[in-house]
Amino acid sequence: MRETEETARRICALDLRASGVADSAIPALVERFWPVLANEIRQGVTVGDWSFAAEEITRLTQEYRSLIGGR
Numbered sequence: 001m002r003e004t005e006e007t008a009r010r011i012c013a014l015d016l017r018a019s020g021v022a023d024s025a026i027p028a029l030v031e032r033f034w035p036v037l038a039n040e041i042r043q044g045v046t047v048g049d050w051s052f053a054a055e056e057i058t059r060l061t062q063e064y065r066s067l068i069g070g071r
Helices: 002-018 023-041 054-067
Strands: none
Touching: 002 023, 023 054
């Protein structure tokens, strides 16, 4: 799971930058939204520890998509 989290964090930061989010805001947003990308990477399959409920991921995904312009 550690590799998935690291990859998700990198992709999240790239998405945010590409969407025009200020660099100063990116660390906090990555901390909030990396589980969205991790869930996409693992395609909803849980391997190891996963402390995020499906409802939470759904809510975060909607917020994230709105923030980055629906990508």
